[in-house]
Amino acid sequence: MAKxxxxxxxxxxxxxxxxxxxxxxxxxxxxxAMCFIIFLVILSFISYQIAPYGINEYDYMAIxxxxxxxxxxxxxxFGRDLxxxxxxxxxxxxxxxxFSVSIAxxxxxxxxxxxxxxxGLLDSAIMRVCDVLFAFPGIILAIAIIAILGSGMTNVVxxxxxxxxxxxxxxxxxxxxxxxxxxxxxxxxxxxxxxxRILFRHILPSAVPNIIVQYTMSIGTSILTASSxxxxxxxxxxxxxxxxxxxxxxxxxxxxSWHTTLFPGLAIFLTVLAFNLLGDGLRDALDPKxxx
Amino acid sequence: xxxxxxxxxxxxxxYPVSGGxxxxxxxxxxxxxxxxxxKKGEVFGIVGESGCGKSTLxxxxxxxxxxxxxxxxxxxxxxxxxxxxxxxxxxxxxxMVFQDPYASLNPRMSIHDILAEPLIIHGLCKxxxxxxxxxxxxLREVGMxxxxxxxxxxxxxxxxxQRIGIxxxxxxxxxxxxxxxxxxxxxxxxxxxxxxxxxKLKKDYNFTYIFIAHDLSVVEHISDRxxxxxxxxxxxxxxxxxxxxxxxxxxxxxxLSAVPIPNPHAxxxxxxxxxxxxxxxxPPSGCKFHTRCPKCMEICKRExxxxxxxxxxxxxxxxxxxxxxxxxxxTAAKKTxxxxxxxxxx
Numbered sequence: 001m002a003k004x005x006x007x008x009x010x011x012x013x014x015x016x017x018x019x020x021x022x023x024x025x026x027x028x029x030x031x032x033a034m035c036f037i038i039f040l041v042i043l044s045f046i047s048y049q050i051a052p053y054g055i056n057e058y059d060y061m062a063i064x065x066x067x068x069x070x071x072x073x074x075x076x077x078f079g080r081d082l083x084x085x086x087x088x089x090x091x092x093x094x095x096x097x098x099f100s101v102s103i104a105x106x107x108x109x110x111x112x113x114x115x116x117x118x119x120g121l122l123d124s125a126i127m128r129v130c131d132v133l134f135a136f137p138g139i140i141l142a143i144a145i146i147a148i149l150g151s152g153m154t155n156v157v158x159x160x161x162x163x164x165x166x167x168x169x170x171x172x173x174x175x176x177x178x179x180x181x182x183x184x185x186x187x188x189x190x191x192x193x194x195x196x197r198i199l200f201r202h203i204l205p206s207a208v209p210n211i212i213v214q215y216t217m218s219i220g221t222s223i224l225t226a227s228s229x230x231x232x233x234x235x236x237x238x239x240x241x242x243x244x245x246x247x248x249x250x251x252x253x254x255x256x257s258w259h260t261t262l263f264p265g266l267a268i269f270l271t272v273l274a275f276n277l278l279g280d281g282l283r284d285a286l287d288p289k290x291x292x
Numbered sequence: 293x294x295x296x297x298x299x300x301x302x303x304x305x306x307y308p309v310s311g312g313x314x315x316x317x318x319x320x321x322x323x324x325x326x327x328x329x330x331k332k333g334e335v336f337g338i339v340g341e342s343g344c345g346k347s348t349l350x351x352x353x354x355x356x357x358x359x360x361x362x363x364x365x366x367x368x369x370x371x372x373x374x375x376x377x378x379x380x381x382x383x384x385x386x387x388m389v390f391q392d393p394y395a396s397l398n399p400r401m402s403i404h405d406i407l408a409e410p411l412i413i414h415g416l417c418k419x420x421x422x423x424x425x426x427x428x429x430x431l432r433e434v435g436m437x438x439x440x441x442x443x444x445x446x447x448x449x450x451x452x453x454q455r456i457g458i459x460x461x462x463x464x465x466x467x468x469x470x471x472x473x474x475x476x477x478x479x480x481x482x483x484x485x486x487x488x489x490x491x492k493l494k495k496d497y498n499f500t501y502i503f504i505a506h507d508l509s510v511v512e513h514i515s516d517r518x519x520x521x522x523x524x525x526x527x528x529x530x531x532x533x534x535x536x537x538x539x540x541x542x543x544x545x546x547x548l549s550a551v552p553i554p555n556p557h558a559x560x561x562x563x564x565x566x567x568x569x570x571x572x573x574x575p576p577s578g579c580k581f582h583t584r585c586p587k588c589m590e591i592c593k594r595e596x597x598x599x600x601x602x603x604x605x606x607x608x609x610x611x612x613x614x615x616x617x618x619x620x621x622x623t624a625a626k627k628t629x630x631x632x633x634x635x636x637x638x
Contacts, residue, residue, distance in 0.1 A: 016444065183390050184396055184397055186351075186390070186396075187388075187396045187397075187457075188398070189356060190354055190356060190388045191383060191410040191460065191464065192410070193413055194376070197413070201409075205398075205400045205401075
């Protein structure tokens with residue numbers, strides 16, 4: 001009886017989530033970016049079905065042709081349709097971004113929580129390792145890791161994950177340190193909550209908004225890094241339709257056929273931009289200090 | 293007489309303030325050797341000015357901070373060296389209500405989740421349905437409505453939040469509730485509501501309270517026995533009647549003289565203490581109060597006073613009441629007269 005009343009009540013109350021949705025709806029740029037990302041995600045699932053040509057369909061009669069009705073984005077040096085190759089590349093770039101950043105976010109969050117909560121030697125050890133990783137420019141570190149592991153997309157994911165982890169670790173550690181001192185954490189300890197419960201029920205939720213923002217922003221960066229690695233020949237190997245690789249191929253013919261570099265470049269640019277704009281919008285919507 | 297529920301012996305709580313490799317470690321002596329007992333079913337009030345260590349004492353008793361030294365005995369169990377796991381059982385007996393109701397509730401959890409947490413942790417309910425029912429019962433007990441369960445802390449006023457804080461403490465049916473200034477963050481009108489709620493709950497469930505406050509009238513309202521703290525030590529410990537009618541320690545006398553009387557024509561002799569409370573890092577030698585005491589003697593600067601019984605259920609930590617030392621006693625009498633004379637001159 002009482003429970004039913006309780007459940008009915010749930011609809012008209014102001015949860016933190018509803019508050020967030022309301023604020024996020026006001027971020028027009030971020031909404032557009034989100035729509036574009038949703039479009040990309042759908043595209044990555046259906047690209048092989050809707051692509052007008054196969055990704056490895058050679059046509060020596062139509063080499064390096066400019067955009068036309070038959071080939072929207074033109075063709076490459078083997079007469080392959082660039083449009084088909086780019087939309088099929090969406091899946092690769094998105095999954096590299098998603099996987100690497102997910103690994104980084106999970107590892108970084110756990111390390112940050114542990115370091116921030118327990119402090120002491122563990123914290124120092126984690127943070128010094130992060131400092132070492134921070135000291136390298138991201139792409140150099142990724143190249144070093146690829147040099148050790150060998151080239152290939154799996155290793156690119158690992159490399160990108162390794163250099164994104166410290167950012168998450170630091171971010172979560174700082175929130176943990178700030179939240180740890182709160183009275184409600186003491187109150188949780190007072191009622192007998194275990195460390196794990198305090199960490200995941202009380203401290204982690206405060207860090208989640210920051211993690212979400214960092215996650216979105218990192219996807220953009222990691223797509224860019226993965227493409228750069230492929231561009232340098234350390235990531236995807238031909239004939240994979242990876243955007244960085246397409247760009248690298250097209251570079252040879254850039255002077256005569258502009259479309260070979262423009263379209264892969266645009267694809268990378270727009271995707272990264274969309275993730276960054278979405279991240280900005282999320283940050284503004286999740287910041288409790290910014291009320292309408 | 294009822295048995296002791298809580299017994300504290302020589303409890304010390306030091307906070308390190310610097311500890312470089314080469315530097316000597318310096319400590320803030322927040323609680324510096326405190327002994328007291330709380331009997332089952334009584335309300336023990338602790339008063340003192342800010343920084344005297346009352347909150348620290350409360351937190352040490354609940355083991356929210358590890359005590360530096362001393363014994364904490366709850367229901368015959370020595371808990372001072374218990375680890376987290378062992379403490380979990382004790383936590384069912386001892387609960388704390390926090391000072392700031394705005395900070396003590398997690399803003400990201402609904403009231404239902406906040407109140408359900410202790411039930412889940414201690415396995416007090418079989419299933420979800422029982423938890424829901426218990427949460428609603430708890431809310432009703434503290435005078436709130438059922439539908440409040442699904443709201444979030446930011447939707448409530450300070451008084452309501454404090455009720456939720458009390459409900460959370462009630463969830464495990466504790467024997468001892470340590471209330472750390474539970475009303476000092478609230479409006480006066482709300483204070484009385486919360487105090488009445490606490491008195492009512494005490495009657496219903498026969499709780500034992502340790503009630504920490506800096507407001508003398510609040511403590512008078514609720515307590516049976518009161519301890520007055522100064523700079524990490526008790527200076528006087530007595531039943532409510534004894535303490536308010538017949539304060540013995542110079543500090544208590546000064547403190548009580550500062551309580552306003554609701555009568556503009558009443559003439560009152562105020563004892564004004566000079567100076568500030570000394571630093572707890574380097575507390576004065578002997579009796580810690582000697583730097584500000586209007587009745588300070590030579591012995592006060594050298595020796596810390598022992599606990600002297602001056603009446604039925606009335607103890608004081610002051611050399612003035614050392615009956616075995618007639619010399620001191622004589623001086624004390626003289627000094628008291630002098631101060632009175634000075635006061636009259638002024």
